[in-house]
Amino acid sequence: MSLPTQTPEGAVPDTPAPGKGLVIALSVLACSVIAHAVVTDWRPSPGGNPWLVPVIASGLILGCALLLALRLRGHAAGSDNLTAARMHRGRDIAGATLCTGLWGLGFFHAVQEMGLVTATFLFTAVGMLALSPDPRRALRVVLPLTLAVAISFWLLFTRLAPIVLSDPLFW
Amino acid sequence: MLELLISALDVALSPTVLIAVLLGVILGVTVGAIPGISGDMAMALMLPFVFTMDIAPAIGMLMGLYKGSLFGGSISAIMFGVPGTPGAAATILDGFPLKQAGFPNRALHTGLYSSIIGDFTSVLVLIFIATPLAVLALQFGPREFFALYAVSIVIIAALDKGRVALGFSAAAVGILLSMVGRDPFSGAARYAFGSTDLAGGLGLVPVLIGLFAVSEIMLQAGRIFRERFAHLEAGVRQRTAGEGYDPDADRLSLREYATLWRAVVTGAATGTFVGALPGAGATLAGFLSYGLAKRVSRNSDRFGKGSLEGVAAPEAGNSATAGATLIPLFAFGVPGSGSAALIGAAFIIQGITPGPMMIESNLTIVYAIFILLLYGSIFTLITSKLLLPHYARLSMLPPRYILPVVLALAILGTYAIGNSTFDVWVLLAAGIVGVAMRGVGMPIAPVALGFILGPGLERALRQSLILGFNEPGYFFSGPIALSIYGIAATLLLVFVLVGRE
Amino acid sequence: MREFPAHRLRCLRALLICIPLCLMAGSARADAFPTERPIRLLTPYGAGGGIDIAARILSAVAEPHLGTRVDVVNMPGAGGLNAAMFTLDAKPDGYTLMISDYGPLITLPLREDTDYGPEDWTPVFQITEIAPTFVVHPDFPEPTLPGVMAAAAREPGRLHATHGAFMSSSHLPLLRLEQISELRMNHVPTLGGGETLQFLLASIVSLAVTNSSSIASAVEGGSVAPVAVATRQRIPELPETPTLLELGYDVVMPVWYTIFAPADVPEPRRRELAARIASAFDTERARSLAARASITLSGTDYDSLQQAYADTVATVTATISALQNP
CATH class of the missing domain: 3.40.190.10 (Periplasmic binding protein-like II)
Structure with a gap:
């Protein structure tokens, strides 16, 4: 969390400048959509064809990629600084993203298999503890908090906006 | 006339109606703030109860829900960067940076006041100039919609100065994502690769919440996880609500709010107009208001970094659709949005078919609805005023407690929409895509907008091609379409000239 | 605090009575249908549409007649495929039903490569017919x-x-x-x-x-x-409007909102459901709810419903195959 002494402006860290990778990714995406449109045997349809808008969008992407590439060439020197620090940071972010994604998948499956309340309690508690600097001390806050969360989830998703759950082990 | 007004007041101010509207507003603000559960969904869940209620309380409750959720959606947009309802997606762009800078209360209040002003404006428009506006809105055929969507995309994609190519490619990526699924004109499954899930297309809510919120959660969780060791080593305790956050520095004075008038007026006008168009909706209204307000702002370089104007405009815009969306419904029986369709369903359940006949045969009810729409705004103001300081405090809790709960809510809320496991996968995948996009410096807003407008753009384009027998001239043959292109060209020219100096 | 043991004893007694009851319920399962648990009624579209309103009317009047609750579950997505697959994948015990028009059941499998066909469904009760x-x-x-x-x-x-x-x-x-x-x-x-x-x-x-x-x-x-x-007879809402049949075109393609069970649900259960749903709709409350929502209840009986479904399958198949092989 940022310091409140900061001004509202300039709170967002500056975003990285688009690099070579982005240009290549965009071009590959656009070309593969166009190639797919050419080789696929689409059902004929009125008003253009199913591939009309995707091909237009891809054309737009290709044009933009070209512009970006030209600009990169313009000030090429500064953009190729894939330093070790940045690589390291990238790996960290990828790891965190993966873990969070797996947590989400695990939580959703646990809701189906173990039951809404149990899964919510367990997963939010694990999540909070994993992010706490001193898990043992945080336990005093985390336990009542997650219990309250689990109960409100139960109210929300079985009473207010019921979701379809398979027959779980617990509730 | 006077008698009519008195009988309408009698209906609208009866205690049951007052309570129903208030209940709707409270429920709407609360539910709207929950990611994934949009106002439409809450209204849908209320429909069964409408069976057992009288018409005035039933409609009052639904309208309260709708209005409340339009603002509630921005509460979670500002607090957690999660669009509580799709309409609040544009509010994230500046609302969330403001919160991160420690000013949740200012952002929330700016959003609230703008929301109320936008809403009030559009209700007044509904009451006084609905008919001419409706006639204009009705003339919006495929050709006109194509012009509107194309111009909207240009305005939003070119949001960032010097990053126009990036913005356009992001919008195009969004359009491509929206093409996944069945082609509405032939039934062909596009980019499904044999999967029936993909053939069903990607859902709006999972994609929006994934791109904006899940990616943010993923990044924050990673950072906090790493910092936790740093703090252990340095022996520094993390800041908590009591220590780091200063509620006094986070007040919004009315004088300060008044300086945002340009943004509010832009938003209210844009939202009212867009809301009156059948099929455009609150999300487009939010983004378009944001884009236009940035153009007219004196401080446009602050947009995206935590500008109060950047909260005021989309909030006024998306809330201004509340009254306006009823215009085509009341005037012609054409429901212009998902919400209007649900309100129309409530009317039908109550035995009143929305449309021109309604105004002739049930005028008292129509007037009563106008009145309750007006005080519905006031209820939203009061309820939110009471709740906001607490919400602001809540959002300043340490993120280590908030993040797991928000992600769990986003997952279950997304699942609750259609009970589809695939939606949950899309949500998480969109989160990963969002992280990647932030990593390579691609703006997210144009992707979201492209995704929202893609299907409508395609429908408008291909309907126009059918109606014009594939003649390109058809696109430029109507006066409304031509004026949209004209206005857009003028705007662009002005911006270019102003940008030069 | 004194009362607590007595209360406990009552609980125990209730439990003892319950156990044989449960056993009996188990042995007399066929008779207990459909009262054992709530019925899940899938709709292939979102809330607020005509099908949803029809389903909600049933849900509002069902309990006294079916002996159980009817939970409406909206499962929009993939043109109704999600709801259809969920219904077919459920245990064929008659507790998972779907209310639909013919699109997801007939048109979709005829045009797409789905895991089911029109023959995998049997109509149970038709709520209304729309022209x-x-x-x-x-x-x-x-x-x-x-x-x-x-x-x-x-x-x-x-x-x-x-x-x-x-x-x-x-x-x-x-x-x-x-x-x-x-x-x-x-x-x-x-x-x-x-x-x-x-x-x-x-x-x-x-x-x-x-x-x-x-x-x-x-x-x-x-x-x-x-x-x-495009119906067989003129409709009450538009008595002046001729049918296409009268005008010399054999286009009879009414849309119906019908409750379906997968075809592998036993026939007696389907008939039981049909009879109970019919009695639920044959009430003043159901009629007034339907009238308010401008839904004309159709009184088709179980056997003619099977025929009507077969007719629609035939017409839709003919129309679509004529398109594909002109």
């Missing part, structure tokens, strides 16, 4: 179906005709009419009822095909003129 209605703008030179057909014949393929989604229940009658009359029109697909009506009101198109209910108010107000309905 696809052909409407024109009142300013149309000759606002009758022959007038429309003459205009279409003058300029083949140039008369704009709008309908709901591609291959939806409002598009198929139009296609069938073309196949029979050998006339071509220019078809403009839309999102559905609202957009269809807008295009007609704004004179963007000349002819629109839509549900009778979505144009009721506009017809009453005189802003659109109905010219034909």
